[in-house]
Amino acid sequence: MKVAIVHEWLVTRAGSEKVVEEILALYPEADLFTLICALPPGQDDMIRGRKVTTSFLQNLWGARTRHRLFMPLMPLAVEQFDLSAYDLVISSSHAVAKGVITGPNQVHLSYIHSPMRYAWDLQYVYLAESGLTRGFRSALARLLLHYLRIWDLRTANGPERMIANSAYIARRIAKVYRRDADVVFPPVDVEAMPFSAQREDFYLAASRMTPYKRMALIVSAFARMPDKKLVVVGDGPELALVRRIATSNIEVLGYLEDDALRDRMRRAKAFVFAAEEDFGILPVEAQACGAPVIAFGRGGALETVVGPDSDRPTGLFFDAQTEESLVDAVRRFEEDPGRFTPENCRANARRFTREAFRASFKAIADAEIAKAGLKSAAKQ
Structure with a gap:
């Protein structure tokens, strides 16, 4: 069985690319297609020695550095x-990858990171x-967005089966495409994360610094709590803004390599997360790494963080993306931080x-392959 894996673009190794890496590990003989x-x-380990087919966009001036344009x-x-x-086509889609054209004798599975956010x-x-x-x-x-919505809705009929990265995204798929989706959470390399039961007296926030990540909100909130230390990690368009509004209790480190970031996670009192993320x-x-999480209570965080009403909580939530709501969440966390043990986290x-991830994804793929009368090519 011949397998093709399709992903929108490969310009950095972020969350969706880590999903592609795991799918490639399941199907090591697969060919990779990307715009x-x-x-x-x-960051290019996943493509070394592998056949990669790109689109005509690859050769357009500026496409490699400003692909979203x-x-x-x-x-x-x-x-x-x-x-x-190809017998089996797997698309990893947060924009257009699910729109590849396949025929009636092919199986198309689409792992949906999100329906096209900016179009819906x-x-x-x-x-x-x-x-x-x-x-x-x-x-x-x-x-343009109007026509993208028409195209996006039309191509939602292509995959035999859709897989969502969270129940939150499954609900968005049902809303936008009127289709059911299985839920398979993205893979996290838990064993590579350094664990410590000892926490130090600082909070940590880390993310790409774009507006919807709300890193500036976190910094503004901690600027109102001068007795609380915050360490900020990440780069992006809002880095200059974050540096400008940071007060003396806030350390802005910019971009850190994975090992350095994980070391901060291993030691932080809590991880602060203010975005409404898909997962x-x-x-x-x-x-x-043992750090509890203070998160905005919408999106995927509700599925990955166990709230304080549980007997084994791993964090708590704030209800609004405002400074006041986040300040209140930190206050509630500090009333009894011992409830959130590193071991439970x-x-x-x-x-x-x-x-x-591999077991769940393979089970779904094998079911569709068997239905089509094909033999699985997944690595056992």
């Missing part, structure tokens, strides 16, 4: 991949963040191991 491949040295061309580009020689319920957030709320450019962007791997990694993180 743009520009992984930097040190080429979104209007991506539906056309992904439809140009000729996958007719987060359209207004993205327009505001991009300064496109009014004027001709705004009208053009809205027209959110960092809170799971923090728990694997580590045990909870084990629900999301790489082995659990």
Whole structure:
């Protein structure tokens, strides 16, 4: 059985790319298709020695560094991949990958990280963040998003089966595509996370510094708590803003390599997370290191963090993305931090191991392959 794996773009090794790595481990003979491949040295292990097919976007000026500007061309580009020689097609999709064209004698499984966020319920957030709320450019962007929604909805009929990365995304899939989806949580390398039962007197926040991650909100909240130390890790468009509003109790480190970040997770009193994420791997990694999580109570965090009403809690939630709500959550956490033990945090993180991902994904794939009368090519 010939297998093709399709992912939108490979320009950094983030959460969705880690999912692709695990799928490649299941199907080591698979060929990889991606619109743009520009992984930097040190992050390109997953493509070494593997056949990688890119689209015409790969050769357009600026596509490798500013790939999102080429979104209007991506539906056309992904439809140009000729996958007719493959029995099993697996798309890893948060934008257009699920739109590949397959035939009736092929099995297409689509792992959905999210329906196209900027085309659906987060359209207004993205327009505001991009300064496109009014004027001709705004009208053009809205027209483009309108046509992207039509294309996205049409291509939702292509996969035989959809797999969501969380129950939260499964609900979004049902809302947008009117389809059921299995839930398979993304893989977390729990065993690689250094664990410690000893916590130090600082809070940790880490993320890509884009507006929806709300890192500036976390910094502003801790600026109102001068007796609480906060360490901030990450880079991105809002790094300059975060540095500007940080007060003397806040240390902004910028980007750190994985080992350095995990060392902070191993020692932090708690990990603070203010984004509404589809899943959110960092809170799971923090728990694997023994750190409890203070998270915004929406999205995937509700599935990965065990709240204080449990007899084995691993964190607590705040209800609104405001400074006041986060300050109140920190106050509630400090009333009895001993409730959130490092051992319980580590045990909870084990629900999301790489082995659990592979077993769940393979079971779904094998069921569809058997239904189609094919023989599994998954690594045992």
